[in-house]
Amino acid sequence: MTPPPSPSAPPPADDAEFGPGGYLPQRAAQRARKIVLREQMGVHWPIAAVVAGVLTLAITVPLVLSSTGAPDPPFVDAGPLAAIDPAGDGLVDVDGTEVLVVRGGGVLRAFADPPDGARWCPTSRRVEAPDGRVWTAQGRLIAGDGESLQPAAVTAYEGALYIDPAGGSDALPPNPGTQTPAC
Template sequence: MATVDPPEGTDAGPDAHAAGEADAAGKGDEAREADAIGEAEYGPGGYLPPRAAARARKIVLREQMGVGWPIAAVVAGLAIVAITLPLVLSSGGEPEAPFVDVGAIDAVPAAGSAFLDAGAAEVLVVRGTGSLLAFLDASEGAAFCPASRRIEDGERAWTVQGRLVVGEGSSLRPVAVSAFEDRLFVNIEEPAEPLPPNVGQEQLGC
């Protein structure tokens, strides 16, 4: 008995339909497996290994900054040299006029102060703060007080910047002071302007 093929475009029957679905399912599984293999080998879309990603970021940043960033770094370095070089050079020798030699640094107690003769005037030199300070217009008897860390004369007190904070009167005029080897030098010809007094409820410490 002869068999007759179904006409084109008609359903080939349940067996053919099941075979088609199995085929599609198989292809879907293969596609998912291929994607999984690809991700395992190369990572997800847009992924770079950490080292490669860091290198790429540096390249992008340099391209965005262009040649400006190395030039800016050089300019900043030159500015620092320009500021520090004069200080280094000036600290290499004995201070020149208008600085005058006022005596040995040992004439001033390391934790206190002393009056030294600068020729035209006496200056109060303070070492008790850990750095050298010098003032004009300090009254006789004025000295550094370790307890209050101020300059006091028994009736008045000044901060280590020379500002009057206790009693009546005026602030002290700071002058430049420098040490070279074991000698002290001050410049009394160019004193700084005294700070305005700020008398309040402060008490004497010495």
Template sequence: MSERTTGGEQPDFGPSGYLPERASKRARKIVLRAPLGSQWIVASLLAGLVVVVAGVMFLLRSGDPPAEPWTAVGRVEDLPPSAALDHLDAVLVTAGGRVRVFAGADGVAYCPASNRLEDGRQVWNLTGRGLGGAPSLDEHPTLVHDGTVYVDPTRTSPGPSPTDDAAEPAC
């Protein structure tokens, strides 16, 4: 059927519906004139109920502290600028306004004179970037929940690329 149907003629194919004259020339939209059944109302109510239940469950669980393998380290206000975490083989640094835990950083401590991390021979900035040829420090993920610091000792992320900027220990 190559000729166009006009007027009140019904085509022999395709869905029934009304195609406005302007749209028929551009073939952009079809406006169907069939009412939606009650199953659409029930489906939309069920979808809304699922969203509400999921939201309530999220809000109830969002106040819980993190689960294993996260380990509580201590309250933020009670922690010093740096402290060795021997049970995790790491060092905790709270100086600089951010809590960080660096893996395998034996002997590393915060030096207030330089505002850097030092071990007596090597120097790092507060992000763990190695300065003056020191290798950068790998970092454990940390989380502060209700004022308590939590650490995930099972994962580490590599530190930033070290720089050759000259840096001498100040402490």
């Protein structure tokens, strides 16, 4: 008496009705069109993986290396970042445009053409003007009449401050309320 074939042994070649049987039992080999055969992968798979890795590196490395460095125009070097109070603000002139740079809120922000006297108030953590207008750290008007502050694009690189006064996002819509200045 002959022992039955093991499930991992390939079926005899003459039993398969179509296609290769691989290492499948006879019933599974009959449905071989619908299932993936378990066969050894050829050497082309590791080669394809290495080629894909090399292509990824060839694209990523130049991209990362080109993205480091000082920002390109229209950003303008506005002087050293140390000139701006780390807990407050500072006014800088960028190509004839006055820009209020705020560091006091924990994030570097800039606003082009701020109203006269508008400064960062550390007590309220808002920008306030002497006429009673108050803006959030993002520049939204929350007290008084007028418009929100116009954001300017700002970044710092190796201790230098770079500003694009016209490159910021749109001003937020005002939302005046009953806030009162704290400074």
